[in-house]
Amino acid sequence: MIDEYTEADAAVVELQLHRRPRAVVRVGWRCHQGRPGVIVTEPRLPDGTPFPTIYYLTCPSMVAGCSSLEASGLMAEMNQRLAEDPELAAAYRKAHEAYLADRNALGVVPEIENFSAGGMPDRVKCLHALVAHSLAVGPGVNPLGDEALAMLGDSLAKPCLQDQELTL
Known part of the structure; x- marks a missing residue:
């Protein structure tokens, strides 16, 4: 789904990230308030x-939730499961391939040709990237992003910014 990236979106993302984002193509996912939560670059x-x-995950509530999951040791557990579960490893490799195909549709960059994000295809390095991928493409593509997202259920309901922040 193509979701236009407007000047209003850019202003929200700048508040979320505390900086102006670069090379944004569109919004990949919006929160329940209609604000950008994942941007596509x-x-x-x-x-x-x-x-x-x-x-790229921009929603502060989701970013904080991913950081908490990372601090809990979840990535080490996921890496262990990847090493022991061939079906999970195969599904994660397919997520990597899907990510590369999505990126190549935006432009081929030879320097990063076989590199995706979040540690794919062999390890879990960044839950933020995996959750952003799952949010942007929907369930069933990135199994570990989907798992982390399920653990963040409460974060999905939190406002990413307080309304007073948007009027500054």
């Missing part, structure tokens, strides 16, 4: 730098 920044993470 070009695979090459305007200065020419390769940028492999096309699905």
Whole structure:
């Protein structure tokens, strides 16, 4: 689904990230308040730098939730399961391949040709990237992103910004 990225979206994302985002193509997912929570970025920044993470989590509630999951040791447990469960490993590799296909649709960048995000395809390195991927493409593509997202259920209901922040 293509979701236009407007100037109003840019202002919200700047508040969320405390900086102006670069090379945004569209909104990949919106929260229950209609605000951007995942943005889709070009695979090459305007200065020419390769940028492999096309699905970028911006919602502060979701970012905080992912950080808490990472601090809990969840990534180590997921990495162990990847090493022991061939079916999970195969599904995670397919998520990696889907991510690469999505990125290549935005532009081919030879320097990052086989690199996706979040540690895919062999390990879990960043839950933020995996959750962003799951939110942007929907359930059933990234099994570990889906699992982490399910654990963040309460974070989905929290407002990403307080209304007074939007009027500043």
